[in-house]
Amino acid sequence: MNYFPDEVIEHVFDFVASHKDRNSISLVCKSWHKIERFSRKNVFIGNCYAINPERLIGRFPCLKSLTLKGKPHFADFNLVPHEWGGFVLPWIEALARSRVGLEELRLKRMVVTDESLELLSRSFANFKSLVLVSCEGFTTDGLASIAANCRQLRELDLQENEIDDHRGQWLNCFPDSCTTLISLNFACLKGETNVAALERLVARSPNLKSLKLNRAVPLDALARLMTCAPQLVDLGVGSYENEPDPESFVKLMTAIEKCISLRSLSGFLEVAPLCLPAFYPICQNLISLNLSYAAEIQGNHLIKLIQLCKRLQRLWILDSIGDKGLAVVAATCKELQELRVFPSDVHGEEDNNAAVTEVGLVAISAGCPKLHSILYFCKQMTNAALIAVAKNCPNFIRFRLCILEPHKPDHITSQSLDEGFGAIVQACKGLRRLSVSGLLTDQVFLYIGMYAEQLEMLSIAFAGDTDKGMLYVLNGCKKMRKLEIRDSPFGNAALLADVGRYETMRSLWMSSCEVTLGGCKRLAQNSPRLNVEIINENENNRMEQNEEDEREKVDKLYLYRTMVGTRKDAPPYVRIL
Amino acid sequence: MEKVDVYDELVNLKATELRLGLPGTEETVSCGKSNKRALLDDTEKEIESTGKNETASPPKAQIVGWPPVRSYRKNNIQTKKNESEGQGNYVKVSMDGAPYLRKIDLTMYKQYPELMKSLENMFKFSVGEYFEREGYKGSDFVPTYEDKDGDWMLVGDVPWEMFVSSCKRLRIMKGSEVKGLGSGV
Numbered sequence: 178m179n180y181f182p183d184e185v186i187e188h189v190f191d192f193v194a195s196h197k198d199r200n201s202i203s204l205v206c207k208s209w210h211k212i213e214r215f216s217r218k219n220v221f222i223g224n225c226y227a228i229n230p231e232r233l234i235g236r237f238p239c240l241k242s243l244t245l246k247g248k249p250h251f252a253d254f255n256l257v258p259h260e261w262g263g264f265v266l267p268w269i270e271a272l273a274r275s276r277v278g279l280e281e282l283r284l285k286r287m288v289v290t291d292e293s294l295e296l297l298s299r300s301f302a303n304f305k306s307l308v309l310v311s312c313e314g315f316t317t318d319g320l321a322s323i324a325a326n327c328r329q330l331r332e333l334d335l336q337e338n339e340i341d342d343h344r345g346q347w348l349n350c351f352p353d354s355c356t357t358l359i360s361l362n363f364a365c366l367k368g369e370t371n372v373a374a375l376e377r378l379v380a381r382s383p384n385l386k387s388l389k390l391n392r393a394v395p396l397d398a399l400a401r402l403m404t405c406a407p408q409l410v411d412l413g414v415g416s417y418e419n420e421p422d423p424e425s426f427v428k429l430m431t432a433i434e435k436c437i438s439l440r441s442l443s444g445f446l447e448v449a450p451l452c453l454p455a456f457y458p459i460c461q462n463l464i465s466l467n468l469s470y471a472a473e474i475q476g477n478h479l480i481k482l483i484q485l486c487k488r489l490q491r492l493w494i495l496d497s498i499g500d501k502g503l504a505v506v507a508a509t510c511k512e513l514q515e516l517r518v519f520p521s522d523v524h525g526e527e528d529n530n531a532a533v534t535e536v537g538l539v540a541i542s543a544g545c546p547k548l549h550s551i552l553y554f555c556k557q558m559t560n561a562a563l564i565a566v567a568k569n570c571p572n573f574i575r576f577r578l579c580i581l582e583p584h585k586p587d588h589i590t591s592q593s594l595d596e597g598f599g600a601i602v603q604a605c606k607g608l609r610r611l612s613v614s615g616l617l618t619d620q621v622f623l624y625i626g627m628y629a630e631q632l633e634m635l636s637i638a639f640a641g642d643t644d645k646g647m648l649y650v651l652n653g654c655k656k657m658r659k660l661e662i663r664d665s666p667f668g669n670a671a672l673l674a675d676v677g678r679y680e681t682m683r684s685l686w687m688s689s690c691e692v693t694l695g696g697c698k699r700l701a702q703n704s705p706r707l708n709v710e711i712i713n714e715n716e717n718n719r720m721e722q723n724e725e726d727e728r729e730k731v732d733k734l735y736l737y738r739t740m741v742g743t744r745k746d747a748p749p750y751v752r753i754l
Numbered sequence: 755m756e757k758v759d760v761y762d763e764l765v766n767l768k769a770t771e772l773r774l775g776l777p778g779t780e781e782t783v784s785c786g787k788s789n790k791r792a793l794l795d796d797t798e799k800e801i802e803s804t805g806k807n808e809t810a811s812p813p814k815a816q817i818v819g820w821p822p823v824r825s826y827r828k829n830n831i832q833t834k835k836n837e838s839e840g841q842g843n844y845v846k847v848s849m850d851g852a853p854y855l856r857k858i859d860l861t862m863y864k865q866y867p868e869l870m871k872s873l874e875n876m877f878k879f880s881v882g883e884y885f886e887r888e889g890y891k892g893s894d895f896v897p898t899y900e901d902k903d904g905d906w907m908l909v910g911d912v913p914w915e916m917f918v919s920s921c922k923r924l925r926i927m928k929g930s931e932v933k934g935l936g937s938g939v
Contacts, residue, residue: 253822254820
């Protein structure tokens with residue numbers, strides 16, 4: 178390869194897409210490092226505090242697409258207080274200053290302000306794609322800047338963000354000359370939508386493939402939108418009247434019938450089951466169906482719909498589908514690859530008899546040979562079921578099981594679920610992500626350490642007996658990148674056993690465990706390339722330095738490797754050792 | 755040697771302590787911002803608990819961040835209406851000047867005119883005629899409602915079903931306040 182001119186090598190590198198592979202290429206030799214640097218277009222930063230914008234731009238000056246992740250995963254469950262960090266503004270400022278030709282920005286769990294959106298919209302003439310997932314801190318005013326100023330905008334995808342809806346006219350801010358939209362998702366906006374402006378926008382966007390509406394877009398508008406955009410591939414339905422009059426229903430059905438390219442359906446944020454039949458004509462084409470927000474679609478309505486979706490590969494559903502419904506899925510959806518079953522009763526108040534159990538899980542595993550990814554909330558589980566699942570589906574890449582009641586044992590034998598999860602990790606040699614739950618002892622971690630060789634992410638809650646548990650995992654799972662633990666009896670011995678290990682991982686989270694301040698301090702002592710953050714919101718616990726009790730347990734510990742030392746934007750209750 | 759002792763101290767203390775009971779049950783106060791959604795949750799719980807019968811089991815201790823469901827999803831899951839128990843959708847109705855409030859079941863009505871008639875009968879007043887632009891004309895009284903976002907809206911603007919699902923309470927406004935809503939008086 179050294180006899181080829183750089184341009185040829187660069188051309189070859191163009192075919193190498195994955196970040197991992199490109200990182201490997203850059204390590205081969207200096208010349209390759211240089212060529213790779215300047216030709217890198219897509220950069221993925223899994224932890225925004227592992228590096229700073231200046232160094233990033235220094236190394237990859239020609240980058241066009243940047244993905245940034247901010248808060249740790251457990252922030253999704255309110256375990257990370259607000260103001261913790263993950264601010265995107267400094268990144269946008271740095272990119273703007275250095276005149277990087279940014280075209281795409283994808284953010285997850287970051288704090289985004291209207292100011293940063295405004296700056297983003299004005300600084301990059303070729304900006305094409307903005308994807309925000311689980312972000313917060315901005316309003317529809319920020320969206321208005323993006324709409325108004327990004328002349329080349331192709332994608333605006335807002336997923337599950339907390340957005341302050343000022344009910345302005347942000348949709349009106351797309352200039353008449355904007356005809357390049359390919360994807361528009363504003364399902365998470367809570368306020369009124371200017372439906373007329375939306376219709377005009379859709380009418381002038383012939384390339385629109387993905388459209389996801391919010392609650393405020395009613396049924397008759399939906400029919401008109403679909404008539405305008407029969408080329409849609411991905412549709413998120415907004416609200417749905419309770420009893421559509423026959424005329425509206427027919428209009429909708431006619432419009433839907435024409436959408437022969439539709440492959441993905443979601444939304445149904447407010448639904449009347451009686452409207453579902455309008456979608457029957459295209460069900461046979463669907464590969465992705467997300468009904469996880471539609472608590473009102475249950476029983477027969479749901480089953481009828483699913484029975485038509487024979488090509489489904491991805492299904493997100495609520496547990497109100499029940500074991501019976503899952504049996505229908507197992508019998509119908511032979512192409513199913515990914516299943517997520519969410520709890521419909523999130524506050525734990527109802528004694529929900531319709532929820533799913535181990536029976537449904539086994540049925541799915543038996544009926545869907547291509548299943549590789551599952552997220553399953555249920556109220557009970559057995560070892561026998563998990564062993565059966567492992568036998569049926571040795572191809573799992575992601576296996577996340579959440580038994581709603583912590584510490585719950587096998588409901589038939591009253592034993593721990595160690596053997597069940599053990600069977601999963603032993604059979605699924607390609608397992609990369611695992612979440613465990615129910616009654617678990619150190620034994621399950623012995624199994625995980627022994628068998629889960631490809632495991633990259635492990636989530637532990639209310640499990641284990643002693644430090645040995647955590648040690649089995651740290652010693653065994655060589656490919657571990659993210660380890661998150663809550664409410665488990667792991668302490669300093671496990672934490673400190675192999676401090677160097679953490680530099681091979683992205684991050685470690687431990688909350689409500691047994692680690693103490695002293696242990697964390699010791700950990701931080703000789704680790705300049707680790708940020709050890711102690712998050713302690715309780716005012717009373719904040720003592721003066723000299724009064725500190727090193728034996729005091731740490732509420733939340735978040736540590737991560739970094740090349741740029743301590744961050745400067747941490748709030749007062751975050752202590753970086 | 756001293757180093758080892760300190761280490762031992764760090765390590766020995768709770769390494770093998772067995773925990774009984776649910777860890778974290780002391781921490782039932784949810785952390786994070788107290789936004790409107792959190793308050794709404796409390797109100798919803800109130801309505802639910804007054805509706806349930808006495809023999810229902812006590813609510814389980816709420817563990818922070820459990821079950822592990824994204825807070826966005828928790829806040830936005832559409833609560834199912836329990837049709838079998840026939841609980842209906844009761845909202846409070848207040849009228850300016852009236853000594854006490856009433857409660858009505860919105861599911862008993864199919865459209866706005868029925869609702870208006872019922873309110874007029876209940877409070878012995880007349881609501882005037884509804885115009886899309888100007889609101890209610892011909893009366894001192896204007897029906898308003900509080901929606902999911904906490905805003906006070908004029909009854910009649912949105913499709914009936916949307917109104918039923920977003921109406922949290924009704925208020926019949928009267929007199930000088932009414933001018934702001936364009937009653938055309």
